[in-house]
Amino acid sequence: MAFTFKQFHIDDMNCGMAVGTDSVVLGAWAQLTTAKSILDIGAGSGLLSLMAAQRSQAHITSVELDTNAAYACQHNFHNSPWANRLTLVNCSIQDFCQQTKYQGYFDHIICNPPYFEQGTQAIQSQRAMARHTDSLSFTALLDAIHVCLAPQGKASLILPMQSMARFDEILTHSQLNFIEITNLISIVGKSANRVLCVLAHKTHPQMAPKLSDITIRERSGQYTQTMVQLIQDFYLKY
Secondary structure, X not given: OEEEOOOOEEEOOOOOOOOOHHHHHHHHHOOOOOOOEEEEEOOOOOHHHHHHHXXXXXXXXXXXXXXXXXXXXXXXXXXXXXXXXXXXXXXXXXXXXXXXXXXXXXXEEEEOOOOEOOOOOOXXXXXXXXHEOOOOOHHHHHHHHHHHEEEEEEEEEEEEHHHHHHHHHHHHOXXXXXXXXXXXXXXXXXXXXXXXXXXXXXXXXXXXXXXXXXXXXXXXXXXXXXXXXXXXXXXXXX
């Protein structure tokens, strides 16, 4: 499935994850504008990396395990205005982290991670890989972020609300902590079903994370003004 944004085009070439609201919101919300080096873990067809390239002057390194997704990602990078700032690495994030030159290197890391730790796997195997933690557990993800994140760097993620208790439990035993948590509400009046969060290396003393909410749609179905402000540099109709 193909999707055209204001400054770039995404063709997922059946790689498992088409363009979705989660990644768009994360890519627009993450604090990327001053970053010089960005790591996209699980790049898929390259959406987050391309949004990061549009929003910053950073060099973006995109790690993708699945060969078909990596092919789509490279195709989208090559056809974007920022090909010279986008590097794709087709391997696991665990193998990537073993490269000394990338340890403690990135001042921002972005990831829309796999999150369904339980339940029936998706029938289509590539989509299953993209949406389940079999190939990248929360523990492995946090370990990778800890290894690759610069001392003063930040990592921005989006997670489903139902995974937060498990993620928080694992985070407690990691070398990272929340510095910002934003509840993402699909429509006015409903409970949050996604969480945007920012992680950083643990410091002493630790500060309580900054808390906020974002609502995507009014009851009428129209985007809220906050959402419009987030996506207006990307969606064609805004």
